[in-house]
Amino acid sequence: MMDTLILDPYHRVLKDMLPEGHTIQDFISWRERPAFEEFEKGEISELEYFRRFYKDTLPEDLRQKFPRPEKIKKELLKSVEFLPGLEKIVSDLRSREDVVLGLASNYSFWYHEIFKKKSIIEESFDYLFFSCEMGRRKPEPGYYDMIHESLGKELGGADERSVLFIDDREINLEPARKIGWQTHRMEKSEALAAAIQEFLR
Secondary structure, eight states, X not given: OBTTTBOOOHHHHHHHHSOTTOOXXXXXXXXXXXXXXXXXXXXXXXXXXXXXXXXXXXXXHHHHHSOOHHHHHHHHTSOOOBOTTHHHHHHHHHTOXXXXXXXXXXXXXXXXXXXXXXXXXXHHOSEEEEHHHHTOOTTOHHHHHHHHHHHHHHTTSOOGGGOEEEESOHHHXXXXXXXXXXXXXXXXXXXXXXXXXXXXX
């Protein structure tokens, strides 16, 4: 979803919130990565995620300077914007009777708040697959297996070559190819539109 369908404001938000003299890499180095992944897989609550947001070894003076996770969340969800050209691409696909649209994302239960701000996202997709409800994250093979199995049941069997999987990260495309899906790495909407047109021929 992020940086494939809608703009991910993460780096812009952090750049504005970090204290002078500290970089995004400094911030990332003090984040507790396991807590983030567990939250995205729905294994821990938001309260627990916020409690473990920073590593226990983060010095107290930095803990006071770095932004609180509650504030980061508020800024991240302040606005929701499609990537340039993506709203039209989705709208055009939605108008076709021979296309089924699915949204597959590594994201927490915060996605409900994104849908509240931009309801057209939820309304545009036939299927929604979020890591927080699946208990798996890309690029875990099980993530793709669950989607393929679900589509097979819902659509009465899905031919692997009938699926075009789009993602902005190459590491997330590799497992999709192993299943047999066609893939496209999201960079520019013009290239995506051309790839979709070729896929639908």
